[in-house]
Amino acid sequence: MAARIPATFGGTLGLLSLFDVSQMLMLNRATGCVDIKSDGMNGALWFDEGRLVNALDDARGEGENAAYRVFSWRTGTFEFRSEPSNGSVVIEGSTDAIMLESARRMDESALAAGEEGHETERLRERQSAVEALREEFGRVAREMGTTGEVPPTAFSATRLYRLARPSDRLLFEVGRSPRVREGESWSETGEPPISAIDYESLRAGLFAVSTPIDADAGPLAPRKIELANGVTLNFEFLIDAGREMLWVRPIECPPPDLEKLGDPAAYERSLSLDCGLVLACARDADAAEGLLHAWVAAQDRKFPTVTLVAEALAVYRHERARGVVVSAAARRLAAWTPTLDPEVVVLGRGVAWESLHPLPLDRVRRWAGAAVGTDPADAACHWMASAYAANPSSHAWFGARPVVLLAAPDGREPLRAWALTDAQRTLLTDGDARGLAAALESTAVPAASVRRAA
Structure with missing residues (x-):
């Protein structure tokens, strides 16, 4: 049985939003608390089997209104701690609905300030991406005869939907945090290092839902997959000094003008x-x-x-x-x-x-x-x-x-x-x-x- 999401993980808000973090936890059916610090403010989001059940904001308010405020924080740091559920459910609405309402309020505030608001559109795209990944990995699990659990690296796989330009890259390697190139710079994603079990789980899942680019090539030849947003990605398995690395990049893109x-x-x-x-x-x-x-x-x-x-x-x-x-x-x-x-x-x-x-x-x-x-x-x-x-x-x-x-x-x-x-x-x-x-x-x-x- 594949291990679930790590007991603790954290990162910096900016490259990841709290919407991204929440979708990772939903995808992995995680139970625990996300502590957030932003510009001197503190907040928390509680999840039970991937569902948002409560939120606490800096003013010690809790429930839906606290969630709306916390989700609007764009900068700062977060840390997830896996902890048992106490069975308490303060937020009755669905997690997707809470996030969509948060995004709508953020767009409304942006428009009032004379700025463009795109949070709702982006969130809907991410929700479609997560649902597509859930279906793809679920199908893989059924075909492989496993328990049906989403592989623990699926939260890393949500980053596949962030790849858009031909120069973008995503690199998976055992013992390292996933690395991403967006534009001209490389950076680590802030996620935990990938264990050998997690890497094999991700590799098997992607291998099963992708097709070879050249049907006459060998088992480690480049493969491709078309995501729900229409982007086609290329997967290449490279061997360096006995270590395998999984490189991902967009292909079949429209040419520049x-x-x-x-x-x-x-x-x-x-x-x-x-x-x-x-x-x-x-x-x-x-x-x-x-x-x-x-x-x-x-x-x-x-x-x-x-x-x-x-x-x-x-x-x-x-x-x-x-x-x-x-x-x-x-x-x-x-x-x-x-x-x-x-x-x-x-x-x-x-x-x-x-x-x-x-x-x-x-x-x-x-x-x-x-x-x-x-x-x-x-x-x-x-x-x-x-x-x-x-x-x-x-x-x-x-x-x-x-x-x-x-x-x-x-x-x-x-x-x-x-x-x-x-x-x-x-x-x-x-x-x-x-x-x-x-x-x-x-x-x-x-x-x-x-x-x-x-």
């Missing part, structure tokens, strides 16, 4: 290429991948055609393509290319040039790729060096055709684009990153120089 990333002239320049190479350059792989797919979507809107995206994992999904945008594993390119006859081939993240053999360069009019480096010139030269190492004919082929470099917005500058001159292409194919960087700084080539053929 290239037109909204910055300079309109750069946007037009990026779409002006009729034949040759487009490189999406950024300092990290996530940003380069996002920019590359933004270009694919923009190119499809303006010049719909057949685009074949070679990628290890479909992080972006082009559902509204005017033409045809197909995502394929690199090992399928040679077989699919004769059938699709693509005009554009995109080398996505995790795809090496070697995997494209024997696809000839001159069979495709436009190539595109994601390049990572300290600056656009450095990223582009690294990409070209890997292409040349895998296919020496790429040096002459790309050196004789137009090349456009895109630089991802980095917080200091918007989207930038360069249509390389003959001299700049030579610097690129020769791998002279320093010379190319200087040339890019000193010149701006108009889009007309690589205008699409009429």
Whole structure:
């Protein structure tokens, strides 16, 4: 039998709200008290088998009105203590109803102060997420022939619904608190370290409700699950020095809008290429991948055609393509290319040039790729060096055709684009990153120089 939620756990309000904490306790049918400290105030929430049965606020009031006040505290700390129930029930209403009324009052106060209120909407989304998780883990428990208890790490699994952007990550590892990346920073969730039993329980549950991304791959190959809110998540089991880690990230996301990333002239320049190479350059792989797919979507809107995206994992999904945008594993390119006859081939993240053999360069009019480096010139030269190492004919082929470099917005500058001159292409194919960087700084080539053929 799986262990229940730990006897004590706590954290800081902010990343977690009291709504989140309460839903964790509901999901785990926990019994005990949550002590809250916020800006010199003290409060408490009592739960019996996951149901809110009483609340105490700083004014020593209790019951529903005390719960409404305590739930409105956005900052501070909390600590849950598991303790036996005394059988007393002061709050008769359902826990969901109490939380919804609290959220409504918080929104009402925000509107009165001239601010926007979204607590009710967010809470309804979280309630749907918790109910979906309850159903999923319950089904897994029935299929596994267990007692039907929700795995103790289900309260960590509610964080799956916080993942939205392609760069977001959630990491589970035995002996560590779950870690999350939202935006550009990593942090611990504040939850207790995951025991080996809890990890196996979570792993088994997620494995049972997910499907393999590639049906031909092995048992530890990437898997995916579609949550109740429509977001699809990828699960990968990685082994490092004998330790297994479970990585979670959103996939099949809508691509960014290239037109909204910055300079309109750069946007037009990026779409002006009729034949040759487009490189999406950024300092990290996530940003380069996002920019590359933004270009694919923009190119499809303006010049719909057949685009074949070679990628290890479909992080972006082009559902509204005017033409045809197909995502394929690199090992399928040679077989699919004769059938699709693509005009554009995109080398996505995790795809090496070697995997494209024997696809000839001159069979495709436009190539595109994601390049990572300290600056656009450095990223582009690294990409070209890997292409040349895998296919020496790429040096002459790309050196004789137009090349456009895109630089991802980095917080200091918007989207930038360069249509390389003959001299700049030579610097690129020769791998002279320093010379190319200087040339890019000193010149701006108009889009007309690589205008699409009429």
